[in-house]
Amino acid sequence: MDAGAGSAAAQPAVGRTVPPADARPPVRHPEAPAPGTELGAHYPQCFACGDEQPNGLHLRVVAAEGVAVTAEFQVGPEHQGAPGLIHGGLLALAFDEALGSVNWILREPAVTGRLETDYVRPVPVGRTVHIRAWCEAVHGRKLYHRAEGRLDGPDGELVARSAALFVRVDVEHFVKHGREEEVRAVLERPERYPARRGFEVNP
Template sequence: MKIGYMGVTSTFVVPDDLDALTRHPKASQPGEPINLHHTQCHGCGDDAPEGLHIKIFAGDGFTVRARMLVEPRMEGGPGQIHGGILATAFDEVMSHLPLLVGGHCVTAHLQVDFAAGIPVGSTLYFEGRLLGRQRRKLYTEVVAYLADPLVDAGAEAVASGRALFVKIDSARHYAETLANSKAAEQISRRRG
């Protein structure tokens, strides 16, 4: 079995020789919601009954802001969020950063640091940032808070994550699986 990439476990290192970043002309403006991946997406889809229903907004520059209610169904340890759910939320929030520069991406590498338990019933606030791009690779990071850092300068960071996304040709990447998607019709319509 292949472990990691090309048989080795990759680590997250942002290279020095990055390409210039340009905001896509159709990217959401700061404060505007960023379009859903699709309505059945487990992270952001409105129609995914068991999904996370994360609300994600464009921030200044190459940043995003997001929030998610930690519901009882997300419990892991008693009264606290399951770590895998937080990892999923991080993946989702960071996956909206490449949309600021355009094109579809998939996660190639994801890592999470958990600094404090996160109570069920709390609202998590996320700040995501695009760290750089090199060819098809986009380097991102995210921090989670228990209060909105925009209004509470003392908001304490409870977890952080980093991820590498790789740009794909979405038609080719999903060619064999699109038909299995509950959102197949919607996605095909959007593609025209």
């Protein structure tokens, strides 16, 4: 079954996250992490996935079948917006991280160009949010992704949907605009980031 095929049709086609008619289907890279492989944090200080952020989401991302990933995190008291409920911005953050991780299945360095989030149900503290994210189409440098979030597992209650446009970039983009030493350290330490290894600083 194509990744997300059953879910994409139920999501609204809005904004600039809708692929054009001549977009092509995505192709899983032959060296993408095998389904079931945990991708690990791409950077220890990342608020979404980093293990050195005490109040972060600690999102756990796993490669799935097709051009897709799944991800989970538990909503803690530190993630509240309204009392007892997750801050909506943190749910959008989780989507951005999961959607961005799909690029590792394509083996395409890319940055978020646009992110849309539809909030369907409130998410209480103490619950687990399960996310499935997949690539819907590719058009030139543009990658069109979608995701949905459910409570406590893949078959749980739908709480949110997201759609995103990512734009391919060279890895030098991160070196130029970020902190070069830290970017190179991530790229050059395959023992710490084995599932995310595969991009060279000078491709």
